[in-house]
Amino acid sequence: MNSQITLPVNELPKNWYNILPDLPEPLPPPKEPETGPSRMEFLSRTMIKECLRQEMANERWIPIPEEIRELYVHMGRPRPLYRAKRLERRLGLKRVRLYYKREDLSPTGSHKTNTAVAQAYYAMKEGKTTLTTETGAGQWGTALAYAARLLDLECVIFWVKSVYDWKIDRRTLMKLLGAKVYASPSQQTEIGREVFSKNPEHPGSLGIAISEGLEYAETHRDSVYCLGSVLNHVLMHQSIIGLETIKQFEIVDEKPDLIVGCLGGGSNFGGIALPFIGEVLQGKRECEFLAAQSLAAPNLVKGEYRYDFCDVAEHTPLLKIYTLGHKIEMPPIKADGLRYHAAAPIISLLRHHNIVKAVAYPTDERAIFEAARLFLQSEGWLPAPESSYAIRAGVDEALKAEKVGVEKVICMNISGHGFLDIAAYKEKLGIN
Numbered sequence: 001m002n003s004q005i006t007l008p009v010n011e012l013p014k015n016w017y018n019i020l021p022d023l024p025e026p027l028p029p030p031k032e033p034e035t036g037p038s039r040m041e042f043l044s045r046t047m048i049k050e051c052l053r054q055e056m057a058n059e060r061w062i063p064i065p066e067e068i069r070e071l072y073v074h075m076g077r078p079r080p081l082y083r084a085k086r087l088e089r090r091l092g093l094k095r096v097r098l099y100y101k102r103e104d105l106s107p108t109g110s111h112k113t114n115t116a117v118a119q120a121y122y123a124m125k126e127g128k129t130t131l132t133t134e135t136g137a138g139q140w141g142t143a144l145a146y147a148a149r150l151l152d153l154e155c156v157i158f159w160v161k162s163v164y165d166w167k168i169d170r171r172t173l174m175k176l177l178g179a180k181v182y183a184s185p186s187q188q189t190e191i192g193r194e195v196f197s198k199n200p201e202h203p204g205s206l207g208i209a210i211s212e213g214l215e216y217a218e219t220h221r222d223s224v225y226c227l228g229s230v231l232n233h234v235l236m237h238q239s240i241i242g243l244e245t246i247k248q249f250e251i252v253d254e255k256p257d258l259i260v261g262c263l264g265g266g267s268n269f270g271g272i273a274l275p276f277i278g279e280v281l282q283g284k285r286e287c288e289f290l291a292a293q294s295l296a297a298p299n300l301v302k303g304e305y306r307y308d309f310c311d312v313a314e315h316t317p318l319l320k321i322y323t324l325g326h327k328i329e330m331p332p333i334k335a336d337g338l339r340y341h342a343a344a345p346i347i348s349l350l351r352h353h354n355i356v357k358a359v360a361y362p363t364d365e366r367a368i369f370e371a372a373r374l375f376l377q378s379e380g381w382l383p384a385p386e387s388s389y390a391i392r393a394g395v396d397e398a399l400k401a402e403k404v405g406v407e408k409v410i411c412m413n414i415s416g417h418g419f420l421d422i423a424a425y426k427e428k429l430g431i432n
């Protein structure tokens with residue numbers, strides 16, 4: 001068997017998968033907080049209408065417009081699934097087979113382009129000229145800058161300052177794509193100026209950056225705010241990952257026993273896992289699901305399942321989520337994309353029903369970067385720091401199963417590559 005399992009272009013899925021009708025109970029609806037203006041009305045003014053419609057859609061299959069399918073093919077979809085033969089050999093695995101899905105082959109380096117091109121397409125159709133957003137690790141901002149450029153739109157990005165300051169090459173790529181990029185808290189918005197005036201050294205957070213992006217969209221004509229994770233429609237766009245992976249496992253006549261992904265807000269994990277979870281819920285397959293997190297933001301591991309805001313400034317409606325509290329301060333880590341206070345409502349509900357399990361790794365990230373080095377030196381691909389959490393968890397589970405002599409097929413999602421994170425690798429692995 002070749003290590004690379006490809007799908008021909010004509011096998012690219014024609015529909016996204018919407019898990020809402022298959023969930024074990026209806027998803028708790030968004031709620032208005034007791035005080036202040038209507039958050040739902042605010043979102044309907046600042047977000048893409050088609051995405052808001054998809055947020056509530058009850059059909060299991062949502063057709064992917066032909067133009068978006070063309071963009072998917074343009075950016076290299078379907079992406080291959082790999083059997084990790086070299087890593088298996090390196091780990092001495094006899095009974096466990098490891099696979100990984102290659103979202104790192106995306107043009108900007110992560111799975112985030114899957115929803116970015118869809119959102120840019122719908123914004124363009126609705127006559128918008130500018131996309132605004134927040135970014136943490138920088139992967140989402142780069143993906144949206146890329147999608148905006150492909151569809152001739154402007155892009156304004158609020159980037160968490162602590163990351164903006166050190167990811168200089170990624171900042172250059174965003175600007176090269178024509179985006180306007182601001183360190184958040186910025187001087188462009190009221191909330192940014194307020195946070196900054198209290199503490200000019202504030203390192204920023206995803207929650208503050210979201211608030212800035214929303215405020216910018218609200219106060220600028222023909223601008224819409226785009227979100228790269230958490231919401232139902234984002235996870236649905238990402239389902240393309242899992243739908244392809246199901247077909248690829250059929251080609252090699254394997255059935256995964258465990259799907260592993262890293263989880264910040266839940267979009268890459270949901271993307272690979274939800275199509276499989278749907279089949280589990282319909283009684284068509286057995287499989288387990290493990291989300292790999294950081295102890296800097298262990299929302300599924302240590303959070304509470306309750307209604308909370310998605311941003312610091314409380315612009316969003318309340319969603320029922322596993323949350324650490326929307327005002328929590330999280331310590332910086334290199335896998336910044338995992339630093340978010342809450343998990344997506346869909347993933348939270350599945351966690352509540354014990355269908356999704358989670359593990360969180362220490363903030364020194366030593367074990368994570370060692371897993372990344374192991375992956376690079378065996379498989380030859382450099383993963384993003386975030387994706388290395390999935391590799392760590394996949395390897396740990398493989399070794400556990402091997403030790404007790406259980407046959408197991410494990411699939412890890414490689415959500416992004418690490419070529420723009422070299423500074424983190426240098427620092428964490430002491431390379432000079």
Ligand SMILES: Cc1ncc(COP(=O)(O)O)c(C=O)c1O
Nearest residue numbers: 139229264265266267268337416
């Ligand atoms: C490469 C990569 N993986 C994972 C994540 C985590 O986000 P999510 O949980 O939405 O997949 C990010 C976020 O920026 C990322 O850049």
